[in-house]
Amino acid sequence: METENSLLDAAARAGWLYYVGGMTQDQIATELGVSRQRAQRLVSKAMAEGLIRVRLDHKIGRCLELEAQLVRHYGLQRARVAPDLGAGAEPARATAATAATLLESFLARAEPQTIAVGTGRALSAMVGEIVPQRNDRHRIVSLIGNIAPDGAASFYDVIMLLADRLHAPHYPMPAPLISETPEERAMFHALRPVQTVANLARKADVYFVGIGQMDETAPLFKDGFITRSQLADMQAKGAVGEIVGGVYGAEGRYIETPISALVGGVRIEPGHSVPVVGVAAGQTKVAAIRAALKGRIINSLVTDEPTAAALLA
């Protein structure tokens, strides 16, 4: 622990000298009295550990334009468009920093906020960009059960990561994301802790949710929460997207399916007055995002440039 800490300290120092001080790694090595290689490793560690945080302080004209158009076209409260990272990159990478900045603007508020979060890669990446801080006046509450079919806590467990970074009180939902049977779901929902969390979630001051597509690459399916035939069934009923387990059609209206009775989350009702921020990007998600916007399930959006362009096409 002690050596761990001093290692990070050294990394932070090296990173500071490199990125802020603009020194070469050679100079840093001399300054710190270590070898050049070690200086390099420290700098790279500072980056890898996320000690160094980079943000873009310039709104690229095109992104600004897309944001304004999104707000106007879909009647949003706010929109953020991250510059394109290029074809190869994971879309979540692009939105992560931008979404983190938006979340931080809520965290900066003096009044205690109840912040409800969903799950997924996009939110997970966002949390990775949040600056660690001591910020215990806000509460983090989970919108959705995080127990996977095999009983393990989900890999993309956003709430724990976020609470860890903020040292904030947090309320995970101790229930399966999708139960085996309606009875199992009812049983979980009868539990006091589950009800407490659900009630808290329904009164949140701001929501951050991912958006799942319902094509063959659907996260629900890919991550093993539903079977291929269940997916096909929902597709047949017109499903195009999913938010915290709630499946909806092309107009953003929730669709009732056999699965609906098994979902252990707090469904986001359309037309919320508080910010409901969808964080999603990628060609495959365009239909799902558009539907969520149309149905006013979300009223704020963080996405990337090509996705924004597609949404407006």
Add this chain to the structure above:
Amino acid sequence: METENSLLDAAARAGWLYYVGGMTQDQIATELGVSRQRAQRLVSKAMAEGLIRVRLDHKIGRCLELEAQLVRHYGLQRARVAPDLGAGAEPARATAATAATLLESFLARAEPQTIAVGTGRALSAMVGEIVPQRNDRHRIVSLIGNIAPDGAASFYDVIMLLADRLHAPHYPMPAPLISETPEERAMFHALRPVQTVANLARKADVYFVGIGQMDETAPLFKDGFITRSQLADMQAKGAVGEIVGGVYGAEGRYIETPISALVGGVRIEPGHSVPVVGVAAGQTKVAAIRAALKGRIINSLVTDEPTAAALLA
């Protein structure tokens, strides 16, 4: 204006791809359809124009800033600011690990170093944080007699502890810290071993010293080296601090007092070119530290966060 703007946009985009996307300038060039050199120039411009803001997300980020300010404000060779340990903790605790790291960076040098050390709680705590090692190419030399008025070796006997941890040759000064009479002092200083050590100390490659305040809590007084009336006398002459027994005023100029003729140490002359590292922290020591910095008795400082802030206030 338009071209200006699109230039900045391009720079911002290149910077985003480079720092957030982690792409090489080659890839960026391909992505943006420009030459590699142009991509490089755009990235560099993004930095120069401050389009990309880099921040350090680590508790020592604030410390690093304070260090930079201390170096600038007082013209220091180097400064280290340890993170605050909270109100309750002994200030020496905070500086110990940081000072030890600094000392170790000197120990790591291949060329043999002569390392001169003073005494005091801060240095004692520092030595406690030094990792034991077999490092006999350096020499440790004492700057100050370590015989207390009662004849016992001082409790805070830094040099023995340090030499023990390093297995390095060491040269304690076999003389009283403060003699009873000028004659006694002269007698000790006539001794060959004392002269040898003093000569060695004057040619040291690096100095580590504590800094004593001269208020009612003065270490010299608390540890019984001087009487209350002697303290009062020095205070009346404007004494605010003390380094290896040398007492100085608010501007960091040494003050001659009856005690001066009794001190059995090697006075640190101002304006040394080799590192003279003061290790000290605590509200009570601020005036003493500031004076030592002003008078250039020390040219490097290890302190803690609140003390650094006070020194810059």
Add this chain to the structure above:
DNA sequence: TCGCCGCATGAATAATTACTCACGCGATGG
């Protein structure tokens, strides 16, 4: 219109950074 100036460009090259590898040290477990 011509010539000059300044600046952007890409080639070449220097500097810096990242990676690979073999080694050694200390921890771990039989």
Add this chain to the structure above:
DNA sequence: CCATCGCGTGAGTAATTATTCATGCGGCGA
């Protein structure tokens, strides 16, 4: 106590980035 494993280290090297320099293009005044 000794063999083994894993990790950190520095040397060497590949990759990447920064700088320098010669060139050419376009604007501007004569």
